[in-house]
Amino acid sequence: MSVISAWHLAKRFGDLPVLADVSLTIARRDVVGLLGPSGCGKTTLLRILLGLETYDSGELSTPLHRAGYLPQDALLLPWKTVLGNAELPLQLRGVPTAERRRRVRDALPDFGLEEFASLYPHEMSGGMRQRAALLRAVLTGSEVLVLDEPFGALDTLTRHRLQDWLADLTGRLDRTVLFVTHDLEEAVVLSHRVVALSARPAVVLGEEPVDLTLAARRERLGREFLAARDRLLALLEKADA
Numbered sequence: 537m538s539v540i541s542a543w544h545l546a547k548r549f550g551d552l553p554v555l556a557d558v559s560l561t562i563a564r565r566d567v568v569g570l571l572g573p574s575g576c577g578k579t580t581l582l583r584i585l586l587g588l589e590t591y592d593s594g595e596l597s598t599p600l601h602r603a604g605y606l607p608q609d610a611l612l613l614p615w616k617t618v619l620g621n622a623e624l625p626l627q628l629r630g631v632p633t634a635e636r637r638r639r640v641r642d643a644l645p646d647f648g649l650e651e652f653a654s655l656y657p658h659e660m661s662g663g664m665r666q667r668a669a670l671l672r673a674v675l676t677g678s679e680v681l682v683l684d685e686p687f688g689a690l691d692t693l694t695r696h697r698l699q700d701w702l703a704d705l706t707g708r709l710d711r712t713v714l715f716v717t718h719d720l721e722e723a724v725v726l727s728h729r730v731v732a733l734s735a736r737p738a739v740v741l742g743e744e745p746v747d748l749t750l751a752a753r754r755e756r757l758g759r760e761f762l763a764a765r766d767r768l769l770a771l772l773e774k775a776d777a
Contacts, residue, residue: 545594556737572733603680604673610665625676683715732771
C-alpha cells in the first residue's frame, strides 16, 4: 500500500522552472532518498509532498500532513531543554505531563541523549541538536518521517557518525522514511531505494534499490558500498550524456 504517489508534478516560481516532470510512489515502510544536485528542487518537491507548497500541474495523492518533519535546521526552541523540546508533540496532543515525560525519557537512550535531557540548545553540539530534533519528530507518532538534508551543516566526521546511527535507528523504528540529500554516500548509507533527480528543472532520472546490510552501509570503502555509489553516480550522469 502506498503512503503517497505523485504523477508528472511541475512547478515554477515566476519565470524560473523548478520541477519539470516528477513522478514517484512511496510505499509503507519504504526508506527513500531523493538524490540530486544542489538547487535542483528537492526541497521544493518535499514541501509539495508535505502540502506546504502548491504545484502547477500533475497529480498528487493525499499530502503528508501528519509526517514527522526534520528540516535542515533543527529549529529547537532555545528556552526549552532537550526534554522540553522533545515532549512538544505529545503536549500538543494533550498527553498528561507525567506520561509524556516518561515516554521522552524512555526514548532518550536510542538517541544518545539520556545524559543530556536537561541541556538547552546553546549547550549542545550540532549533532546533539539534530538528534534531539529527530526525537521530537519521532514522538509525533507519525508513521512517516521526512528529513531535509538533516546532516548537511555538520562536519564530515560527525555527519558520518550520525548517518551510521540513523541507518541503524530507521531499521528499528519500522517507519516510512523520506529524506533529501545531494550526497552520494549519504544516499547509500541511509536509503533502501533512491530516486535520482536531474538538475533544475528536475525530472526523475531513474531509481536504484540499495540492498546492503547495515555493516556494508557503514563500510564506505567496501566493494558493495562503492558499487552502489557508482550505480547512483551513473544515474545522475545520465542527464549529461
